[in-house]
Amino acid sequence: MERANIIGLDKQHVWHPYTAMAQYIAETDPLVVVGAEGPYLLDADGRRYLDANSSWWVTTLGHRHPRLVRALTEQAASLAHVSLAGITHEPAARLGAELAAIAPGADRADVPAEQRLSRVFYSDNGSTAVEVAIKMAAQYWAQNGRPRRTRFITLTEAFHGETVGSTSVGGVKVFRDVFGPLLFDVVHVPSPAEEGGWARAFSEVEAALRAHPEEIAGVILEPVIQGAGGMLMYSPDFVRAVREATRAVDTFLIADEVFTGMGRTGARFAVDLAGVVPDLLCLAKALSGGLLPFAVTLASERVFSGFLGEKSRALYYGHSYCGNPLGAAVAREVLAVYRDEDVLGQVVRKAPRIQAAFERMAREIPGLTRPRAVGMVGAVDLGGGGYLANRGWRVYEAARRRGLYLRPLGDTVYIAPPLNIPDAALDVLLAGVEDSLREVAKD
Structure with a gap:
């Protein structure tokens, strides 16, 4: 099915969770995901996105881990x-x-x-x-x-x-x-x-x-x-x-x-x-x-x-x-x-990189507050607007242009990637988050 047809059916029939539907129907050009593998989502346009929140925190071993699919x-x-x-x-x-x-x-x-x-x-x-x-x-x-x-x-x-x-x-x-x-x-x-x-x-x-x-x-x-x-x-x-x-x-x-x-x-x-x-x-x-x-x-x-x-x-x-x-x-x-696969050991090794990256971003990018990290979770705030605020969603759009799926919590921007995300992909994710935050901070 063509991407436009999928979106047409979706907007006519699907009621999405945690979504202001009037705005979604009128304005949103959604990701249309057709596949996933490891830390990546694949969309209908053939583009690949790093899944920065493990698809609402569930894919801690990445998408379609072959052993899980086999089981x-x-x-x-x-x-x-x-x-x-x-x-x-x-x-x-x-x-x-x-x-x-x-x-x-x-x-x-x-x-x-x-x-x-x-x-x-x-x-x-x-x-x-x-x-x-x-x-x-x-x-x-x-x-x-x-x-x-x-x-x-x-x-x-x-x-x-x-x-x-x-x-x-x-x-x-x-x-x-x-x-x-x-x-x-x-x-x-x-x-x-x-x-x-x-x-x-x-x-x-x-x-x-x-x-x-x-x-x-x-x-x-x-x-x-x-x-x-x-x-x-x-x-x-x-x-x-x-x-x-x-x-x-x-x-x-x-x-x-x-x-x-x-x-x-x-x-x-x-x-x-x-x-x-x-x-x-x-x-x-x-x-x-x-x-x-x-x-x-x-x-x-x-x-x-x-x-x-x-x-x-x-x-x-x-x-x-x-x-x-x-x-x-x-x-x-x-x-x-x-x-x-020593997943817990992987977390212990990668966690300091996430913490250091968010602390550096908060020091260097104007307007960021409360950098924090535990394990494979890193977060920073862009203001005090809470869950219904919009600055985090501007970061979402900036990140999407960079090949990241980064769903904020209002003005809180965070990552919670798969625990076994490869080191190179984690570097790309952290750099993309930083570039996206810098872009929004300039406005």
Whole structure:
């Protein structure tokens, strides 16, 4: 089909996510992607673009990694789908064991058995992984002697997904305020990335826990990086302090690692940077390497044991495709590629180059503020306009002309490329970002 025909059908029928559709239909000449390989997207005009955000953070091993494609194809030839309700299959069983073996604290002798993240609940995307954790926490307390524990502590500028439950615990106003009447009440505390740092934020977390210990079902965090809120970064010390505070009042810590999990920060999980083990951990995106929607919620033995007994105590929740054989087989191969290709080691080696580049850009280009980097994420701000501002989109256009797909968060320009991006491609990406920022800064 010709490019113009694709765009015509698209603008007539497709409602795009996170897109002002009137402007899109009237003004946007979109990329029409026809293929992808490694860190590159290929468009209908035959042009190649470096995928600077891993297609919304999922392709951490690049597009169409041959081992993942092979695993998908081989699994599809024998068993593509079957319900996981009361039956099982090899890919789901083996993946569960492999995830438990690499979970935070799995290799630590000092972690008690009840605190180990040895139980795996499958779902199909990051939002539902968080929704599962919310329901697990609430139901656990409801049927284990503390039914008043129905509220969660969360951060301003947090993003935890799109379902009503995960939106409720989010803190990005533009994503949640219109749905206010539908959302349940939470305790919002300042982001540890805001002025005053993590100590101020922690003081409010601690105060809320001490004031209402009988009401708090858990604290939910995006450890170290608040992604969609603007790539806000903070010290692992905050995560460690919150873990200690939740232990003091015996409530749960939920780690939303949908973005940070699987090596993005340089550690396998961001909570590993803090040396803590949460009670629940949510994982998606990178887990299936960009091939399929697939997610998990890891739960401690303590949480799992709270659902045993009479049938009424079971977690009556699930999705048609939860734990599907295709996704499980691909996820197992993702874990194998991480091991065989030393992906975490690649991140440790490349991360200093990203940090140095963003710090240099902020020093040398007028108008840039708050350079920051953790692992394979680098970010800088062009102003204080927030998510709906437009300067970042001018950088997007400048980058597109240079062969980069660089999707901003309003006035925040960032990169989160595949973790295994070749060194030469990373150099091209960093140079292109710098040239694009310089172009916009001149105006």
